[in-house]
Amino acid sequence: xxxxxxxxxxxxxxxxxxDDRRSWKVTGPFFKGWKVTAxxxxxxxxxxxxxxxxxxxxxxxxxxxxxxxxxxxxxxAYAGGGDRRLREIWTLRENRGVIYAGVQxxxxxxxxxxxxxxxxxTALNEHASREAWMPGAGGLCCHALLFDRNNRERMWCGIxxxxxxxxxxxxxxxxxxxxxxxxxxxxxRHKGIGTCVHGLAQDPDDPDRIFRQDHLxxxxxxxxxxxxxxxxxxxEVAFGFAIVIDRASGNLFAVPLEADQxxxxxxxxxxxxxxxxxxxxxxxxxxxxxxxxAYGTVLRGAxxxxxxxxxxxxxxxxxxxxxATADLGENWTNIPAILPRILHVSAWVG
Amino acid sequence: xxxxxxxxxxxxxxxxxxxxxxxxxxxTLREVFADLIEREPRLKPHLFNEAGxxxxxxxCFHNGTNTRWLDGWDGPxxxxxxxxxxxxxxxx
Numbered sequence: 001x002x003x004x005x006x007x008x009x010x011x012x013x014x015x016x017x018x019d020d021r022r023s024w025k026v027t028g029p030f031f032k033g034w035k036v037t038a039x040x041x042x043x044x045x046x047x048x049x050x051x052x053x054x055x056x057x058x059x060x061x062x063x064x065x066x067x068x069x070x071x072x073x074x075x076x077a078y079a080g081g082g083d084r085r086l087r088e089i090w091t092l093r094e095n096r097g098v099i100y101a102g103v104q105x106x107x108x109x110x111x112x113x114x115x116x117x118x119x120x121x122t123a124l125n126e127h128a129s130r131e132a133w134m135p136g137a138g139g140l141c142c143h144a145l146l147f148d149r150n151n152r153e154r155m156w157c158g159i160x161x162x163x164x165x166x167x168x169x170x171x172x173x174x175x176x177x178x179x180x181x182x183x184x185x186x187x188x189r190h191k192g193i194g195t196c197v198h199g200l201a202q203d204p205d206d207p208d209r210i211f212r213q214d215h216l217x218x219x220x221x222x223x224x225x226x227x228x229x230x231x232x233x234x235x236e237v238a239f240g241f242a243i244v245i246d247r248a249s250g251n252l253f254a255v256p257l258e259a260d261q262x263x264x265x266x267x268x269x270x271x272x273x274x275x276x277x278x279x280x281x282x283x284x285x286x287x288x289x290x291x292x293x294a295y296g297t298v299l300r301g302a303x304x305x306x307x308x309x310x311x312x313x314x315x316x317x318x319x320x321x322x323x324a325t326a327d328l329g330e331n332w333t334n335i336p337a338i339l340p341r342i343l344h345v346s347a348w349v350g
Numbered sequence: 351x352x353x354x355x356x357x358x359x360x361x362x363x364x365x366x367x368x369x370x371x372x373x374x375x376x377x378t379l380r381e382v383f384a385d386l387i388e389r390e391p392r393l394k395p396h397l398f399n400e401a402g403x404x405x406x407x408x409x410c411f412h413n414g415t416n417t418r419w420l421d422g423w424d425g426p427x428x429x430x431x432x433x434x435x436x437x438x439x440x441x442x
Contacts, residue, residue: 034361053396055361055437056361056362056397057395057396057399058395059392061364069364071364071365074395075395080402085400
């Protein structure tokens, strides 16, 4: 079964493909010189990539074959006249025929026509607490989206330095859901925000079980984010950004980093931590990864799973190295390439 | 109505399909910009911000003059004028 990775970097996108998950072929760059910040494979098979430039701003491109790309005539955009700017698209997701774009400055946009037109999710973008949303080191961005496969009206979004919001009415209203997570920056007027979610992963069998890599630790909710509890047993450090879950095994993978002003692997050892018991405990699963002198960070969007059995996990670093396991982290290999700073990794089968 | 030759930077190839020389027309620079965007709407978010201003680090030269030095975009343009877009280079 062939695996295709979309690797988004600070200077373009790369395809990384393999028929056996052992030997890999790197092609690219596409969008040379552009940041590739998010990727998506649509239900109709097309690829979608979000790009951005510090000079020329963001855009979304689509491709049928992954080679020829076409920029969408119009992408998500804030209305003119205000101070809000759409700087980057941090995540692209599709659910029940609707495409979602989580963006910086923090907000959410949707398209119901395959990307031809986009509409703001006004109830979130203009949330009453917005006046108190303060950007973190990574900016003010909506970077994580989760859906409830049993309830089309419910979804969650994660906004850095603000927290998790949930809607139970198809996006008409949104409520902060951060009880149990300490605030990184508390606001006197608006309660329930000021937490700093870095990454979210969701149990594929139980949408209400959500795992949260937060600025202030590792957390889990078993009730749809109503309440969060710490689950850090075994973690040497609990700071990090990326967290993913393998669908078949339920194994969780995270990348602990030395907090928080350093944001590098602890002691220069690039380590992946795995939980095989739904977050009750964590252990290092890092055989084959650099054990010393490795100081590249793994950003929140730079780790992905292929959901094959056994599961493949892939991540890239800010040093441009790319790593893969085809056995749920028992053994890691280095994909031989030195890429620009890696911002995003997506994995698709076939 | 002036017919203006517009030159675009290579980094905008993904928006234009690789076209770096375009024609645009108008009585004023503002009309030329509007015509350019009408011809290639994909350029709009890359050259102008939500307020309709040039993006912060985009430079535009009308006949070699930085448009930020002009008193707005409502001055006349003429046949054969040139408009050059490029990115501001600052830092190391």
